[in-house]
Amino acid sequence: MYRLLSDIRVVEGASFIAAPYCTLLLSQLGADVIRFDAIGGGPDYRRWPLGPGGDSFYWEGLNKGKKSVALNLAMPEGRELAIAIVTAEGKDGGIFVTNYPETGFLSHDSLCSVRPDLVTARILGHADGASAVDYTVNCAVGIPYMTGPEGDEHVPINHVLPAWDLLAGSTAAVSVLAAIEYRKCTGLGQHIRIPLSDVAAATLGTLGQIAEVAISGADRPKFGNSLYGAFGRDFGCADGKRVMIVALTSKQWKALIAALDLETPIRALEAELGISLESDEGARFLHRERIDAIVEQAVARYTLAALSQRFKSSGVCFGVYRTVQEALTDDPSFVESNPIFANVEHPSGCRYPTPGFPASFSSEARRNPYPAPALGQDTEEVLTTLLRVPSAALASLHDQGVIRLPDRLLSPS
Template identity: 50%
Template structure:
């Protein structure tokens, strides 16, 4: 964590990936994030993956460093209390991050009546308000029909990585800071909506894929081949797999040199009248000629030899590891690297937790903070943000309107 946003107060009423990751990124840069859940936990409190004891590793990961408040949101009094937290005074407060619907008790129109300069950042599925998440948005945009190979026939292939959720969370964090900066200049708040569908559409458009489809139709499947350049998975003589890519001229020349293929490639270029070094698209066009040659060359080498010759020649490559193996063997990902701190979590397990993905050179990283126990900070937040007395907080507990974490 870096204390760059110290003092900024975010109230989060959200679940799943996109909106909670938005607040997580802000917390990792120093903001105070108060996550409000229903008593007993929200929709993602027990989401997989789970520990053997039934605790959610997912929840622990996305809520590191946040403060947890538990309120009975089914009751009007609970919703009123949440409204007071969201709209509490202070120039660094009045910011809500949510993925709940635009209409309802968390509508910006209703909340802003209690604080005119309120900033509401709302992550959505579709821009028109329909529900959706990464896999349904991805399906509607046709991405699963480009993923995979001809062996899949007409069957879609879902991607295991929820890219639009993660991108939406990051974009929402960026939008939150932009809205807060605008409020500092103008004194005005407002609502910012970040639909996954718009993130997905804009990303595909920015990469030229919408123009491509309108010009030449849907892109066919190419399996593990890198579209538009040279790249694919290859197997070494000792059964390991490596991903090799050559996008730049330097990467291509390094690959050819490392595999002792210079004369062979020169002859192919002469026969075809092309220059693979100058044009990455040509490498893709003639991939059926190039892949077997590279496949044989890599297939004659052990993984250790591949690593040596590739690193000596600045080849862009990487081994295929399972995540478990990567954590155990790959130095860049090993716990103990600057990104990680090994900490004790609410589940009772001790394992590496990731901090801020950005490194601010010259600044010291603060240690990663664990996720809270559900309701752990209820009393603290009610006292510090709403200035409620201990007697009043006791009354709220007695009425069942709020809850704290059980004592260990």
């Protein structure tokens, strides 16, 4: 948690990953983030994984450090309050992140009629407004047909990481900061559209995968756990543990050969093939089956502990395959002694390691991450402070079902 963006106020009206992840990043950098929630929670409020009491660890993770205002958006009065929060005065405000539809009461044009300098960042599925989520975008751009065991070309394999959501959220955060700078110079707001499908397409294009298919006219086949275009694969140790070994550079390749004493068999293979594996990264991939057999036999002679010692002393690039549970218990640097984590108690009543912003800044000390809000816990503060709603009117709004206040505010004095 930092205070680098303490001079900006961001309003979030969103659910699921991409938009909440955008505002989470801004919040962890110090922005004051106010999210308006449906009374009783939005569509992701109980999304798995769940805690013992049924609370969503997913929701707590994405919304830590934010303020929550509970509104009944089905009522005109609730929608009016949401608009008022988004367009509230102040040079620090007028920043809205959402995945609501482009039309309706939260359209950019409608909001701009109240606050002309508004910056709206809107996450969409597709650029034409059609619905999509991470998994439906991922299946449409070809990644599942490049993933999985070699030979199963017609069996798509989904991944568990919502990569396009996370990249879209990061893109949105960068875009918001750019729009803020533009507004400082020009006084103008703008509507930023971030379609998940465009984020995915741009990423494949940036990594050369679109050019590869456009020029060759053929899709990339599956290569299992082999690293495409270089040397890298999983190998089994004598004790059944598995490691991922990678040699992208000549230095990494030489370190691997030295650590496993493979100078003789590798030199013989190079002589047979008439190539230099040290200087040609692509050759290591083309001849991976021959290389893999040599490395596999060598790795199988060592336990994981013995192999790790040899690899570390030689500078080999490798990683150990672990479950999340094993990562938590076996490697203190992953969470236990990692300064980005702190044990925080959340509204679920559970205390668990909670990450802050993953980058560090030399100009400012890291603060512990804040917990997620209880649903609607900041309704009173936001309405009375930001919108100057008289305290006497809060209970009336609650009784009408427009807002939800904490029980302490509803007790007789």
